[in-house]
Amino acid sequence: MPELPEVQSVVDALSPILTGQTISQTELLRPDIVSFGRFQRVKKVSPSLNEDLPSLLQHRAITRLYRRAKRIILALDDTSHLYFHLGMTGNLTLNPTSTLPHTHLILTLQSPAPRQTTQVSFSDPRRFGQIVYIPPGSPPDHDLGPEPLSLTPAHLGRLLASARRPLKSALLDQSLIAGLGNIYVDESLHAARLHPQLPANTLTPAQTASLCRHIQRILRKAIAARGSTLRDYRTPTGESGGFQLQHKVYDRQGLPCTTCKTPILRILHSGRSTHLCPSCQRLPRQNRRTFRL
DNA sequence: GTCCATGTTCTTTA
DNA sequence: CTAAAGAACATGGA
Numbered sequence: 001m002p003e004l005p006e007v008q009s010v011v012d013a014l015s016p017i018l019t020g021q022t023i024s025q026t027e028l029l030r031p032d033i034v035s036f037g038r039f040q041r042v043k044k045v046s047p048s049l050n051e052d053l054p055s056l057l058q059h060r061a062i063t064r065l066y067r068r069a070k071r072i073i074l075a076l077d078d079t080s081h082l083y084f085h086l087g088m089t090g091n092l093t094l095n096p097t098s099t100l101p102h103t104h105l106i107l108t109l110q111s112p113a114p115r116q117t118t119q120v121s122f123s124d125p126r127r128f129g130q131i132v133y134i135p136p137g138s139p140p141d142h143d144l145g146p147e148p149l150s151l152t153p154a155h156l157g158r159l160l161a162s163a164r165r166p167l168k169s170a171l172l173d174q175s176l177i178a179g180l181g182n183i184y185v186d187e188s189l190h191a192a193r194l195h196p197q198l199p200a201n202t203l204t205p206a207q208t209a210s211l212c213r214h215i216q217r218i219l220r221k222a223i224a225a226r227g228s229t230l231r232d233y234r235t236p237t238g239e240s241g242g243f244q245l246q247h248k249v250y251d252r253q254g255l256p257c258t259t260c261k262t263p264i265l266r267i268l269h270s271g272r273s274t275h276l277c278p279s280c281q282r283l284p285r286q287n288r289r290t291f292r293l
Numbered sequence: 294g295t296c297c298a299t300g301t302t303c304t305t306t307a
Numbered sequence: 308c309t310a311a312a313g314a315a316c317a318t319g320g321a
Binding site: 006087088129172182184227231232233273 | 299
């Protein structure tokens with residue numbers, strides 16, 4: 001569920017509330033959702049980790065809450081960090097009235113001045129999400145590309161020029177550009193009138209500039225609407241996002257294109273559903289086949 | 294029962 | 308060799 005706008009919406013909602021609070025209790029219900037040091041799938045949990053995370057977090061104050069790519073990052077007062085990745089179905093919920101199904105972690109926080117208790121719970125039915133504890137003094141992220149919102153057209157041009165693969169696959173590659181996912185790539189390519197299967201290194205400078213502009217415009221509008229709720233995503237206060245109402249292609253297969261009325265197409269591309277207008281987003285003839293000459 | 298799902302990573306195929 | 312496709316992870320909804 002969560003791409004950059006959804007993750008940013010979570011951070012925007014939680015940051016003013018959590019910053020400055022101190023962790024007074026950590027309930028780790030599913031230790032295999034936590035890894036230490038870096039993102040990785042946890043196969044086997046050593047039994048001590050159950051107690052490690054709560055003791056590492058105990059009495060730590062949250063100095064800052066921010067987003068990097070699709071990660072929600074808590075900076076703690078001992079310079080350690082706690083990363084949350086929501087995967088496909090993860091949610092952070094503020095002061096849940098009851099324990100949601102598939103809750104894996106509950107943080108209880110105390111505010112200093114007016115003594116007040118806040119809870120944040122992490123739930124994730126499919127468990128593609130992850131929590132990572134980064135110990136004090138460790139380097140932050142490693143293999144993530146730049147933030148799309150701070151890209152310049154020239155920078156995007158350089159990134160795409162190095163990739164022969166299809167545009168969509170390049171834009172989904174988090175090591176190239178970090179934060180876009182299936183929804184916002186489809187929406188951005190449609191807005192820029194570019195076909196997802198165009199080789200990334202064949203864009204003209206004008207097309208690159210247009211793509212860069214549209215990516216940023218769509219992300220900003222999606223953040224303002226608090227992201228897209230297709231099924232699972234909720235803001236920390238339990239509300240749905242609103243940007244799905246402004247989608248022009250994503251999940252609109254068969255419906256008329258808003259600019260030319262041609263029915264929106266849904267194709268399978270690298271195993272992901274891909275939505276486009278076959279009339280607005282043409283693929284030049286020489287790219288329709290992949291025969292090598 | 295079937296197919297599909299906002300993500301990531303590993304393996305297989307061409 | 309590289310690039311792309313496919314499978315895997317786990318759960319639930321249509």
